[in-house]
Amino acid sequence: MPFYLIIFLFLLGIWGIVKKDNLIKKVIGLNIFNSSIVILLIYIGSRTGSTAPIMEKNVKGIAVDPLPQALVLTAIVIGICLTALALSLILKIYHKYGTLSISRIEKLTKNE
Amino acid sequence: MNNLIIFLIIIPFAASFLVLLDGYLLGLNRSATIAFVAICICLILLAIFSLLILQGKVINYPVGGWKEPVGINIYMDGLAWIASLIGTLITLLVLIFSIGERKYDYKFYFLFLVLLGGMEGIILTGDIFNMFVFFEIVSVASYILIAYPKKERSIMASFNYLLISSLGMGFFLLGIALLYQQTGILSLREIAQARDGVNVNSTLFILTITSLTAGIGVKAAFIPLHTWLPNAHAFAPHPVSAILSGVIIKVSFLAIWRILRLLDIFYLQHVFIWIGAVTAFLAVILAIAQSDCKKLLAYSSISQMGFIIASFGVATSFSLTASLYHILNHSIFKSLLFLSVGAVIYATGKREVNDLAGLGKKIPFAKIGFLIGALSICGIPPFNGYASKTLIFSSLKAYPFARLLIFLASVGTVTSFIKLSRVFRGRGKSFSSRKENRKKVPHEMLIPLAVLSTLCVITGIWPHLTTKVISRLLFRENLKYSLSFYSPSKLGSSALAPGSGLLLYLFIKSSGGEKTLYLIRKLRISLNNSLLLVIVGFILMVIVSLMIKNLP
Numbered sequence: 001m002p003f004y005l006i007i008f009l010f011l012l013g014i015w016g017i018v019k020k021d022n023l024i025k026k027v028i029g030l031n032i033f034n035s036s037i038v039i040l041l042i043y044i045g046s047r048t049g050s051t052a053p054i055m056e057k058n059v060k061g062i063a064v065d066p067l068p069q070a071l072v073l074t075a076i077v078i079g080i081c082l083t084a085l086a087l088s089l090i091l092k093i094y095h096k097y098g099t100l101s102i103s104r105i106e107k108l109t110k111n112e
Numbered sequence: 113m114n115n116l117i118i119f120l121i122i123i124p125f126a127a128s129f130l131v132l133l134d135g136y137l138l139g140l141n142r143s144a145t146i147a148f149v150a151i152c153i154c155l156i157l158l159a160i161f162s163l164l165i166l167q168g169k170v171i172n173y174p175v176g177g178w179k180e181p182v183g184i185n186i187y188m189d190g191l192a193w194i195a196s197l198i199g200t201l202i203t204l205l206v207l208i209f210s211i212g213e214r215k216y217d218y219k220f221y222f223l224f225l226v227l228l229g230g231m232e233g234i235i236l237t238g239d240i241f242n243m244f245v246f247f248e249i250v251s252v253a254s255y256i257l258i259a260y261p262k263k264e265r266s267i268m269a270s271f272n273y274l275l276i277s278s279l280g281m282g283f284f285l286l287g288i289a290l291l292y293q294q295t296g297i298l299s300l301r302e303i304a305q306a307r308d309g310v311n312v313n314s315t316l317f318i319l320t321i322t323s324l325t326a327g328i329g330v331k332a333a334f335i336p337l338h339t340w341l342p343n344a345h346a347f348a349p350h351p352v353s354a355i356l357s358g359v360i361i362k363v364s365f366l367a368i369w370r371i372l373r374l375l376d377i378f379y380l381q382h383v384f385i386w387i388g389a390v391t392a393f394l395a396v397i398l399a400i401a402q403s404d405c406k407k408l409l410a411y412s413s414i415s416q417m418g419f420i421i422a423s424f425g426v427a428t429s430f431s432l433t434a435s436l437y438h439i440l441n442h443s444i445f446k447s448l449l450f451l452s453v454g455a456v457i458y459a460t461g462k463r464e465v466n467d468l469a470g471l472g473k474k475i476p477f478a479k480i481g482f483l484i485g486a487l488s489i490c491g492i493p494p495f496n497g498y499a500s501k502t503l504i505f506s507s508l509k510a511y512p513f514a515r516l517l518i519f520l521a522s523v524g525t526v527t528s529f530i531k532l533s534r535v536f537r538g539r540g541k542s543f544s545s546r547k548e549n550r551k552k553v554p555h556e557m558l559i560p561l562a563v564l565s566t567l568c569v570i571t572g573i574w575p576h577l578t579t580k581v582i583s584r585l586l587f588r589e590n591l592k593y594s595l596s597f598y599s600p601s602k603l604g605s606s607a608l609a610p611g612s613g614l615l616l617y618l619f620i621k622s623s624g625g626e627k628t629l630y631l632i633r634k635l636r637i638s639l640n641n642s643l644l645l646v647i648v649g650f651i652l653m654v655i656v657s658l659m660i661k662n663l664p
Contacts, residue, residue, distance in 0.1 A: 017279060018643045030278055037285045044293045071241055078248045082278055085255060089271045096264045102639050
């Protein structure tokens with residue numbers, strides 16, 4: 001089941017990036033796309049066990065793989081940086097062109 | 113001694129911090145000096161490492177003492193050394209150029225150093241996730257550097273690059289996730305050893321490798337993943353264009369190189385012959401059609417990447433040597449071309465080929481630099497482009513159709529550079545009226561042109577020596593190739609491409625040719641379509657590698 005959810009999010013994100021006309025919605029699509037991969041990493045790591053990966057004596061059971069979680073943290077931080085940068089660029093674009101629609105911006109820049 | 117290697121990555125980042133400290137708090141305006149000193153220290157370190165590397169040793173440093181596969185390993189072999197050397201050297205020269213322009217503040221130098229640090233990281237890291245992180249560092253720095261002029265077009269180019277490249281990096285991360293699922297390891301060398309336990313021909317593994325290569329492929333800009341490059345490279349400041357075109361796309365390609373070589377995936381490597389040939393051919397047509405100087409250079413970069421990729425795809429030791437040789441040569445002459453055209457644009461403030469016609473003549477240094485760069489990229493002996501293109505042609509002997517495409521691409525290259533050379537020859541129209549707008553080109557901007565021109569000649573005059581060094585760095589043994597670069601038959605056939613290029617140029621000067629070029633120039637790929645092209649390119653790569661795998 002989680003696998004299908006991941007594929008759904010993946011395709012949804014790609015659809016958002018490719019098809020949406022509004023620049024901010026494109027960035028939202030990018031975030032969904034990244035999230036799907038993040039969830040995939042967590043999902044891969046979670047299949048080895050069920051408890052939290054804490055090195056204590058009284059913790060029982062097989063722990064989940066901690067490495068994907070570490071990777072995911074980094075990937076999320078990078079995603080936040082990219083989103084912030086993308087949004088600030090969008091702000092500049094809005095100041096210059098007065099619109100957020102990519103098709104209209106491309107019409108404006110056609111004759112350059 | 114091995115511990116010193118980490119400083120190659122640390123020094124640029126530490127220096128970038130110092131630049132920021134200086135700019136924000138101290139206000140000493142020493143940013144350029146700090147950057148200069150930092151890059152010089154990196155070069156000295158690389159010179160020290162050359163003692164070990166040229167003996168065929170590998171420098172290995174586990175970060176924080178954690179051994180593979182748990183920890184991150186930083187290692188330097190011959191390939192990493194030469195890539196790092198050429199990258200650092202060109203960064204230094206470009207830095208000198210940008211000091212000459214005198215319009216950049218500390219933020220520019222901060223990002224410049226971050227770019228350098230990320231680049232060293234991509235080259236040196238032995239961990240694939242770490243490579244992803246460094247890729248994103250380089251990306252973020254280059255997005256901001258492209259948008260640095262704060263003009264409409266550069267901001268738009270930067271945003272397009274951000275979206276397309278983030279999509280690509282998403283695929284790269286997907287590849288990492290799938291690779292981790294199958295092998296449980298992230299260290300590149302350990303994966304290469306664990307490869308025996310994995311079914312290399314399974315569909316899942318092909319999907320993994322294709323996502324990795326297509327993800328980085330967006331940065332290495334082969335068709336159809338190239339759509340971001342022309343605008344991004346054209347509307348960035350001149351030093352940034354030189355770095356992006358000269359170094360960053362090659363470093364990205366070297367990442368693909370290392371992954372594919374370590375995993376030893378031959379069937380996928382053969383896909384690259386076709387990708388490379390098609391890229392070289394199509395991109396050069398687009399290059400001829402451009403009227404903007406820097407856009408023409410940017411498309412020509414994509415086309416030259418096609419040469420490199422096609423030769424890499426053949427996957428013999430000879431063709432790999434040819435490919436790396438062309439990587440080095442292209443880094444040198446493309447940054448030379450960008451800087452000399454940049455100097456003219458700096459002096460005149462114009463950037464269309466027709467507006468600039470004849471204006472470059474007044475800057476003799478830029479003229480000589482451009483001439484040497486153009487002769488090199490066209491493959492005229494005795495410059496370095498001739499040697500590496502001869503090697504690439506010989507390496508493609510078994511693939512006549514790809515060879516034909518590559519030959520046509522080198523004809524087109526000659527045509528496009530005859531077109532661009534209009535900047536430096538002929539009489540400028542109404543030159544005197546523009547005289548008041550001209551700025552004097554400072555001497556700092558001329559030093560890099562001189563050094564790069566000299567490098568072009570040096571690596572071209574002794575091709576045997578250079579190929580020997582490169583094959584030694586790549587394979588740790590002296591490979592002997594029975595190839596004479598300056599035999600009469602080779603020289604005769606080398607005249608074929610420039611001759612046909614000249615004929616083609618005469619055609620495009622006619623009214624029919626001008627109309628065709630106008631139509632090609634108006635072919636624009638919208639952002640939505642270029643994003644779609646990334647997905648389509650990925651799917652195509654998967655399909656083609658599945659088909660090739662089943663062939664004997």
